[in-house]
Amino acid sequence: MEGLPLYMKYQIPIEGYERFWEGLKKGEIVATRCKRCGNEYFPPRVNCTCGSSDMEWFEVKREGIVQTFSEVFSKPQGFEDFSYIVGIVNVGNLNLMCWLVGKPRVGSRVMLRTDGTRVIGDVVD
Amino acid sequence: MSSKVAVIGVGNSKFGKRDDVSIRELSWEAVQESLNDAGLTLQDIDLTIIGSTAYRGVEIYPAPVVAEYNGLVGKAPIRVEAACATGSAAALNAYMAIRSGLAKIVLAIGVDKMTEVGTATSLAIGGRGGNYQYEFHLYGTTFPTYYALYARRHMALYGTTEEDMALASVKAHKYALSNEKAHLRKSISVDDVLKSRVISSPLKLLDCSPISDGAAAVIFASEEVAKKITDAPVWIKGVGYSSDTSSLASRGEWTSLRSAREAANNAYSMAGIVPADVEYATVHDCFSIAEIIAYEDLGFAERGKGVSLLREGQTEKGGKVGTNLFGGLKAKGHPLGATGLSMIYEITKQMRDEAGSVQHQFKKYIALSHNVGGTGHYAYVFVYSR
Numbered sequence: 065m066e067g068l069p070l071y072m073k074y075q076i077p078i079e080g081y082e083r084f085w086e087g088l089k090k091g092e093i094v095a096t097r098c099k100r101c102g103n104e105y106f107p108p109r110v111n112c113t114c115g116s117s118d119m120e121w122f123e124v125k126r127e128g129i130v131q132t133f134s135e136v137f138s139k140p141q142g143f144e145d146f147s148y149i150v151g152i153v154n155v156g157n158l159n160l161m162c163w164l165v166g167k168p169r170v171g172s173r174v175m176l177r178t179d180g181t182r183v184i185g186d187v188v189d
Numbered sequence: 190m191s192s193k194v195a196v197i198g199v200g201n202s203k204f205g206k207r208d209d210v211s212i213r214e215l216s217w218e219a220v221q222e223s224l225n226d227a228g229l230t231l232q233d234i235d236l237t238i239i240g241s242t243a244y245r246g247v248e249i250y251p252a253p254v255v256a257e258y259n260g261l262v263g264k265a266p267i268r269v270e271a272a273c274a275t276g277s278a279a280a281l282n283a284y285m286a287i288r289s290g291l292a293k294i295v296l297a298i299g300v301d302k303m304t305e306v307g308t309a310t311s312l313a314i315g316g317r318g319g320n321y322q323y324e325f326h327l328y329g330t331t332f333p334t335y336y337a338l339y340a341r342r343h344m345a346l347y348g349t350t351e352e353d354m355a356l357a358s359v360k361a362h363k364y365a366l367s368n369e370k371a372h373l374r375k376s377i378s379v380d381d382v383l384k385s386r387v388i389s390s391p392l393k394l395l396d397c398s399p400i401s402d403g404a405a406a407v408i409f410a411s412e413e414v415a416k417k418i419t420d421a422p423v424w425i426k427g428v429g430y431s432s433d434t435s436s437l438a439s440r441g442e443w444t445s446l447r448s449a450r451e452a453a454n455n456a457y458s459m460a461g462i463v464p465a466d467v468e469y470a471t472v473h474d475c476f477s478i479a480e481i482i483a484y485e486d487l488g489f490a491e492r493g494k495g496v497s498l499l500r501e502g503q504t505e506k507g508g509k510v511g512t513n514l515f516g517g518l519k520a521k522g523h524p525l526g527a528t529g530l531s532m533i534y535e536i537t538k539q540m541r542d543e544a545g546s547v548q549h550q551f552k553k554y555i556a557l558s559h560n561v562g563g564t565g566h567y568a569y570v571f572v573y574s575r
Contacts, residue, residue: 143329
């Protein structure tokens with residue numbers, strides 16, 4: 065028999081993270097740094113594990129190196145209409161996830177940008 | 190307080206797409222077998238720990254339903270969850286209850302009905318098994334994608350190939366043929382794996398464990414009780430556990446699971462053994478690459494050399510360390526809540542010399558289970574002796 069469907073819609077707070085989500089819309093990619101101990105965070109966070117909440121935002125480097133990647137064929141609910149390659153890119157002290165455009169290999173150089181919604185890495189070589 | 194904890198009874202339902210039962214009857218199969226195996230009745234159980242990731246089944250709070258159906262009302266106050274290592278989390282809780290002296294006989298039940306939702310929904314739930322907001326939400330990562338990222342990096346750094354990874358799947362399917370409880374009982378070739386459809390490159394369908402329904406139950410007892418009840422206890426000699434970041438990107442390494450290495454080192458240290466002492470192991474082969482990484486994380490092979498054990502047959506029956514001779518997660522199936530306890534079921538059969546055609550020949554009777562939750566978000570390694 066068919067069970068009752070369960071529709072779950074979530075409202076997620078972005079308080080304290082407006083800089084990140086607004087940044088993506090404007091083409092900016094930002095992370096946070098603890099002013100007390102210097103720890104850098106991506107995903108960004110407003111509290112540092114050192115106990116301080118005195119954080120600052122900074123723009124991450126735009127040139128990075130592909131660490132690994134995977135093209136997704138069997139897609140999850142919500143992504144059926146996209147074709148995409150998920151990548152992890154190293155930019156200095158940080159590694160961040162993005163969608164890669166081009167023909168990546170591990171070690172490829174990429175230039176990061178946003179498409180207004182998410183981080184995109186254009187494969188340079 | 191009991192300084193030693195034994196496994197005294199084990200049960201395991203048939204794994205597979207179990208459209209014939211709800212989660213209640215599924216758990217019943219495992220619980221009844223475990224009670225019969227131990228020669229105990231429900232009255233003997235002091236405490237029940239239920240492990241279930243739930244979510245993919247219609248019962249999202251399954252513990253009361255399972256406890257009620259099995260006649261355990263009043264004895265089942267805890268449900269645990271540690272993603273794909275939920276069964277081991279239940280086992281660890283049982284172990285802790287006995288070590289603390291709180292209980293003498295504890296039943297751990299692991300159960301999940303994962304096929305009650307469709308594949309796209311299942312992938313969307315699995316994709317959340319990491320960092321929701323900064324990874325899944327933005328990039329549509331699925332659970333196979335996470336391991337695919339490890340596979341791609343392992344290939345680039347160590348020269349591991351898609352053919353190498355396929356060997357793990359072929360081995361799993363070969364042993365599942367003789368396991369009546371297994372989900373997929375069909376032998377496959379390297380070519381079958383390579384030609385199967387791509388799920389998340391470089392992983393293909395036959396690199397992945399199936400979505401399974403299943404239950405497993407294990408009864409643990411204190412030393413004093415175990416010695417009275419059974420002549421063949423399997424002792425837990427070491428428990429190791431660890432965890433890792435939700436975000437995959439922030440780990441900084443994608444060829445090895447830090448949490449699994451740490452869990453293994455802790456378990457070895459507590460048991461007073463080294464990797465070379467392990468004669469039989471169950472490893473968390475949710476994907477073909479995961480079995481290769483497991484060999485390395487457990488110290489059976491050097492970093493980057495895990496595949497050589499597969500190529501040389503060292504982890505086959507009669508090899509240096511028999512591994513997953515029951516078909517692994519890949520072919521026996523991987524109902525998340527049950528898997529960790531299903532590993533203890535298979536190890537117990539081996540340690541009692543009851544494994545039939547896949548019986549490993551032991552000298553010292555030292556075995557190990559390696560159960561990973563998420564992509565190393567949780568890790569449990571237990572060492573067993575006879």
